[in-house]
Amino acid sequence: MDPDDDLPPTDAAAALQLIQDQRSVAARRLAPDARLLYWPWGVAWLVGFGLFFLRFPPGERELVGLPSWLPLTVLFALLLAAAATQAAVSVRAYGQVSGESARRGQWYGCAWGLGSVSVYAGFGQITEHLPHDLASLLWSATAVGLTGALHMAGGAIWLDRDLFRLGVWISVINLVGAIAGPGWHALVVAVAGGGGILVAGAIARRRQRQRS
Template sequence: MEPDDDPPPIDAATAMRLIDAQRAATVQSLEPDPRLHYWPWGVAWLIGFGLFFLRFSPGGRTFLAMPEWLPLTALFVLLGAASVVFAVGSARAYRQVTGESARRGSWYGAAWGLGFLSLFTVAGRVSDSLPHDLAGLLWSALAVGLTGALHMAGGAIWLDRTLFRLGLWLTAINIVGVLAGPGWHALVIALGGGGGMLLAGELSRLRRRDHP
């Protein structure tokens, strides 16, 4: 009698573990490193708003002499770089995603674009009527407030607790910064907002590693 070369049958528990492992590997291949979602923005906020605090400090002081245009220019350049990193990472990860998930992502992206277009229109209309320090506070507070709201919306759409909690955190510190006043708002957003995004990225990475 010839020996049986067929492999032994796989029990149900082993089969389920193999299926779960394959599913986890597929998710890992489709989802980008969560730090790409948070860290570029965190660095941009930390440095950009940090420069605002140093140049336009509370009480009209200047902690670090620099041209008035430098903080805003640096912030826009850093945000632009963060957008490129985020877009490239997301495009590579989600290029094979179609259907409802892709539609959610595109609509959510449109909400960001239209939301900030509306913000720029409103703030640009009224900021000329305000003193320089209050105009700066208006722009930054509206931008951070919209960012927090959209983070919470994204967390609700994808049931992402980290994203939703980050939106709550940004909303809370934005209120604190506005109450503290011009100058202090930039410091609160630089440390609390930028630092919060860096922390959120690391926590997401650890959670993904421990619970793929």
């Protein structure tokens, strides 16, 4: 081995290139694959809300003879799997990161948890007095609306345009689905919401590769 290989570069251009290479390596190690952060949620929405539309479409006639408990069970199972995947990927990528960025992530996670629990606790006292179709619309529209708002908040915190735009998209399609009414909301969220999250993950991954 040539001992000169271990010496620092002697010219500014080589030094700058070395710094850029090291930054690229560090970025690849710290930044998790965006598809693992987006796609599990996209699949959960596409499949879960899709089953809701098939079992509880607009009107009285179901499109597919599914047990009434199946759509909600599948949706919750897929959402839990998506949350577990995101948590595992995030801990692996950012577990050693400390400082202001880490605090932002922790506080943002608390906003998700406490915001969801407080909203659902209140609705739990209301929905039992509503017809089934309206109760389902209230729950799903609120959950999707909260997701859109927190995505926009996350985009603002980290100045992430893609995350903010996804939050805007989710909020808009949630509004469209809520106005369309029970049944239609599930279809809009499944196709436009779940599909939009899958597309956002593909775009985010492509930009990761370009930055690397």
